[in-house]
Amino acid sequence: MAYEIVIGLETHVELSTKSKLFCSCGGHSEANEPNDCVCPACCGMPGMLPVVNKQAIELAVKAGLMLNCKINQYTTFDKKSYYYPDLPAAYQTTQWFNPICVEGLVDVETSIGISKIGIKQIHVEEDAGKLVHTNDSSLVDYNRTSVPLIEIVTKPDFRSAEEVISYLKTLKSKLQFAGISECEEGAMRCDINISVRPEGSDILGVRTEIKNMSSLTSIEEAINKEAIRHIDALERRTEVLVQETRRWDDVKKRTFPMRNKETAADYRYFPDPNVMPVVIDDKWLQEIKDSMPKTIDEQVERYMALGLSQREAAAIVSEPILIELLDDMVSKDIDVKAAAGWILTDYLGILKKNNIQAKDIALDGEKLAWIIKTAQSGEITRNTGKTVLSAVILENADPKTYCEQNNLMVKTDLDLIKKVVVKAIEANPKAVEDYKAGKEKALLAIFGFAMRELRGAGSPDLIRQILLESLAE
Amino acid sequence: MKYISVMDKKGNIAVDDNILVKDVLSTAGSHILDGFTPLFSAEAVTRLENKGYKISGKANVGEFGLDLLGETSYYGALAEDGKIKNAAAQVVASGEVEAALCVDLGGSPRRAAAVENVTFLKPTYSTVSRYGVIACMCSAEQIGVMAKDAKKVAEVMSVIAGHDDKDGTSDPKEAYDYSLTEDIKGKKACIIKELLDAADDAVKVKVLAYKKKLEALGITVEEVSFGLIPAAQSAWQILLSAETCNNLSKFDGVKYGYRTSNFKNIDDIYVNTRTEGLGLLAKSVILYGSDVLSKGRYEVCYDKAMRVRRVVTESFKKIFENYDLVLSPATSTDSYAQYDLNDAFDKVFSESKYTVLASLSGTPALVTSGIQLLADAFNENILLSAANAVEEV
Numbered sequence: 001m002a003y004e005i006v007i008g009l010e011t012h013v014e015l016s017t018k019s020k021l022f023c024s025c026g027g028h029s030e031a032n033e034p035n036d037c038v039c040p041a042c043c044g045m046p047g048m049l050p051v052v053n054k055q056a057i058e059l060a061v062k063a064g065l066m067l068n069c070k071i072n073q074y075t076t077f078d079k080k081s082y083y084y085p086d087l088p089a090a091y092q093t094t095q096w097f098n099p100i101c102v103e104g105l106v107d108v109e110t111s112i113g114i115s116k117i118g119i120k121q122i123h124v125e126e127d128a129g130k131l132v133h134t135n136d137s138s139l140v141d142y143n144r145t146s147v148p149l150i151e152i153v154t155k156p157d158f159r160s161a162e163e164v165i166s167y168l169k170t171l172k173s174k175l176q177f178a179g180i181s182e183c184e185e186g187a188m189r190c191d192i193n194i195s196v197r198p199e200g201s202d203i204l205g206v207r208t209e210i211k212n213m214s215s216l217t218s219i220e221e222a223i224n225k226e227a228i229r230h231i232d233a234l235e236r237r238t239e240v241l242v243q244e245t246r247r248w249d250d251v252k253k254r255t256f257p258m259r260n261k262e263t264a265a266d267y268r269y270f271p272d273p274n275v276m277p278v279v280i281d282d283k284w285l286q287e288i289k290d291s292m293p294k295t296i297d298e299q300v301e302r303y304m305a306l307g308l309s310q311r312e313a314a315a316i317v318s319e320p321i322l323i324e325l326l327d328d329m330v331s332k333d334i335d336v337k338a339a340a341g342w343i344l345t346d347y348l349g350i351l352k353k354n355n356i357q358a359k360d361i362a363l364d365g366e367k368l369a370w371i372i373k374t375a376q377s378g379e380i381t382r383n384t385g386k387t388v389l390s391a392v393i394l395e396n397a398d399p400k401t402y403c404e405q406n407n408l409m410v411k412t413d414l415d416l417i418k419k420v421v422v423k424a425i426e427a428n429p430k431a432v433e434d435y436k437a438g439k440e441k442a443l444l445a446i447f448g449f450a451m452r453e454l455r456g457a458g459s460p461d462l463i464r465q466i467l468l469e470s471l472a473e
Numbered sequence: 474m475k476y477i478s479v480m481d482k483k484g485n486i487a488v489d490d491n492i493l494v495k496d497v498l499s500t501a502g503s504h505i506l507d508g509f510t511p512l513f514s515a516e517a518v519t520r521l522e523n524k525g526y527k528i529s530g531k532a533n534v535g536e537f538g539l540d541l542l543g544e545t546s547y548y549g550a551l552a553e554d555g556k557i558k559n560a561a562a563q564v565v566a567s568g569e570v571e572a573a574l575c576v577d578l579g580g581s582p583r584r585a586a587a588v589e590n591v592t593f594l595k596p597t598y599s600t601v602s603r604y605g606v607i608a609c610m611c612s613a614e615q616i617g618v619m620a621k622d623a624k625k626v627a628e629v630m631s632v633i634a635g636h637d638d639k640d641g642t643s644d645p646k647e648a649y650d651y652s653l654t655e656d657i658k659g660k661k662a663c664i665i666k667e668l669l670d671a672a673d674d675a676v677k678v679k680v681l682a683y684k685k686k687l688e689a690l691g692i693t694v695e696e697v698s699f700g701l702i703p704a705a706q707s708a709w710q711i712l713l714s715a716e717t718c719n720n721l722s723k724f725d726g727v728k729y730g731y732r733t734s735n736f737k738n739i740d741d742i743y744v745n746t747r748t749e750g751l752g753l754l755a756k757s758v759i760l761y762g763s764d765v766l767s768k769g770r771y772e773v774c775y776d777k778a779m780r781v782r783r784v785v786t787e788s789f790k791k792i793f794e795n796y797d798l799v800l801s802p803a804t805s806t807d808s809y810a811q812y813d814l815n816d817a818f819d820k821v822f823s824e825s826k827y828t829v830l831a832s833l834s835g836t837p838a839l840v841t842s843g844i845q846l847l848a849d850a851f852n853e854n855i856l857l858s859a860a861n862a863v864e865e866v
Contacts, residue, residue, distance in 0.1 A: 040512050040513060043728065045511065045512070046501075046608065047493045047515065047605040047608070048604070049604055049611075049640045049641060049642075051638065051639065052641065081719055081766075083725060083743050088723065088727070088728055089722075089723045090723045091722060266767050266768050268718075268763065268766035268771075269771070270715060270716075270771070270775055271779075273612035273642070273716065275641055
């Protein structure tokens with residue numbers, strides 16, 4: 001019998017806010033030492049009261065807008081109680097009754113076409129701290145406590161691991177694009193709800209939940225392995241499926257059930273009386289909408305209207321940092337097509353060759369603009385430009401100083417070029433002979449010699465002109 | 474024991490031990506906060522200190538302020554001659570301090586003021602910042618002021634009330650003018666029949682004597698019936714227990730305060746710390762609160778209690794469409810004898826009938842001359858002016 005896999009996802013993403021969800025501590029990324037970014041509030045001391053971070057609300061609304069959700073303009077916070085040392089207040093503030101965004105829809109592209117994935121809700125909540133276990137004790141680090149998260153809950157609309165992976169990639173690019181989350185490696189954590197049913201059936205099978213997955217590779221493996229386990233259980237009666245929470249063992253490549261104790265909690269949710277309901281009035285909602293960056297499609301259209309090809313525009317739009325760079329070049333009166341060429345071919349080429357991530361270096365737009373302009377005016381060659389860009393990226397060189405120090409400015413000194421051309425002719429008698437015998441191509445060898453003598457910094461036009469004149473004599 | 478910590482023998486304000494003062498031991502009367510010294514002061518304390526008031530020390534309170542008068546404090550029973558005494562009310566009544574800051578959670582300072590015959594104002598919810606209160610029931614508790622007379626209460630209130638950014642529920646108004654001179658002649662008051670009937674004779678005499686004084690000042694006093702008090706008490710018990718259960722969970726022996734010496738793993742730390750560190754009343758409230766929030770019980774208990782709270786509040790506020798004041802007992806008796814503390818949970822909730830209306834609805838309550846005056850939200854001035862007029866007769 002053919003089976004259909006049914007999957008729903010809950011994805012936790014850290015919001016890029018300046019401070020924590022209910023206090024003014026900075027995010028944990030600023031911390032050097034354990035418990036660097038903590039205050040009495042996020043340490044669970046008595047007497048502290050939560051004050052909602054407005055920026056977290058705005059970013060959550062933006063996430064809702066990116067995923068075509070309905071925004072709940074009246075949204076509330078609730079307490080979820082459980083005991084664990086990484087949860088200092090013994091409750092997590094989350095949104096149980098009135099989540100901020102509901103009923104969204106996102107297009108996901110796979111090899112078989114586009115699927116529509118429904119978003120059930122997005123809610124805001126605070127992260128927990130971290131436990132560090134030593135040989136004889138356990139230590140708690142509250143730097144991450146109360147860092148704002150959103151949890152994005154989909155409907156059970158996925159039918160394959162491929163759809164899930166594509167959704168997560170889409171989600172990541174949308175959240176990064178709108179400045180909602182950095183989505184750093186491992187910072188997107190998923191709980192996967194999975195069941196299988198005979199194809200054509202509309203009754204859901206027994207569902208299991210695989211908790212706390214972050215790597216895309218593991219997610220794909222876990223889904224496929226778990227689906228096979230379910231199908232085996234149904235087809236070959238290998239086991240009886242029960243609704244339970246499981247974990248993924250990345251070494252043994254299989255899921256295993258969590259201890260019952262870890263899942264049997266009754267969280268005793270109730271509305272948090274200290275956090276007043278957040279009312280997002282029409283004016284505030286409009287301000288958030290107006291502050292959204294243009295969507296990917298809008299950006300592609302914009303660049304195509306400026307003169308880029310569809311392929312070039314799509315490549316630029318794939319990374320926010322490239323958009324920023326290109327817009328910067330255009331604002332500096334550089335032709336968009338030329339700038340896109342430099343960015344996509346030279347800049348990305350250098351990064352790739354040296355295995356550097358674009359976000360890890362801050363390329364100064366002024367420097368790139370100088371290189372492009374100087375190459376366009378012929379004061380340096382295109383190739384020299386690439387060398388200089390490489391030095392800028394790898395050594396943070398100043399392009400002008402670098403060219404001068406390395407004698408890379410194009411040589412337009414006629415005497416110098418004449419001298420070099422004479423030398424080139426003398427050094428390549430065979431090529432000269434061939435050329436004179438009618439082999440036009442032989443000219444390249446002599447030209448190349450002259451250019452090398454000038455360390456690539458001769459004016460190609462001048463060299464060619466003088467070389468032709470000399471050979472004609 | 475009157476003070477958990479003495480700070481300044483010449484100080485003029487006592488602060489209940491469930492209100493934080495920076496670097497001073499703050500136990501809320503509980504063993505589980507043994508040795509806990511906070512890193513910051515409550516906003517109300519800071520405002521008083523900025524105006525030159527001196528804190529005399531941390532007055533003993535019943536564990537987390539949950540009990541009748543203070544009898545459940547881990548740091549020593551207050552009863553001497555067979556009567557229960559409240560620390561803050563004692564130091565105010567004796568003139569050792571001019572005033573005390575007390576958290577009105579379950580009505581404890583109101584009862585204390587009534588039996589010690591001092592004045593206490595529980596102001597409208599949200600007017601005094603709760604920043605720095607060791608919380609139990611965040612949706613109702615308020616810091617109030619205890620003093621010898623209405624004048625002193627008004628003076629201290631005007632210092633501590635007003636918006637605080639650190640409390641998300643704080644009313645936006647920056648400052649309040651507590652006036653004692655509002656014209657009360659021609660105002661209308663009522664007595665809730667069910668509350669008067671429930672009190673003993675000594676209390677009834679006090680209420681009826683106060684009624685005469687109000688009438689002498691040109692206030693008419695009528696009797697009304699309000700049938701929702703038992704419902705209000707049930708809702709109160711559920712909501713107070715649920716919120717308290719949640720707020721006391723953070724006292725787990727991991728971070729500060731008391732930690733059991735008897736543990737092998739984290740579960741032992743939780744269970745033994747709380748078993749050894751919390752008193753019976755707190756445990757009863759926690760168990761009751763856990764139950765009403767649990768799966769399957771939330772809808773029939775907690776959610777229903779919230780709806781009852783709304784109905785009670787609306788009905789109670791309707792009284793103020795016809796009356797400016799409610800005159801009521803503050804307690805069922807004019808002194809509390811020692812009782813078996815195993816009964817504290819039942820005792821506290823049965824005594825709540827007098828204090829529950831103002832607590833559930835967030836409206837102000839003033840205890841004076843052993844009785845209680847209630848008014849609509851933000852109408853403290855009617856309460857203070859009436860009490861002051863009676864005092865000046």
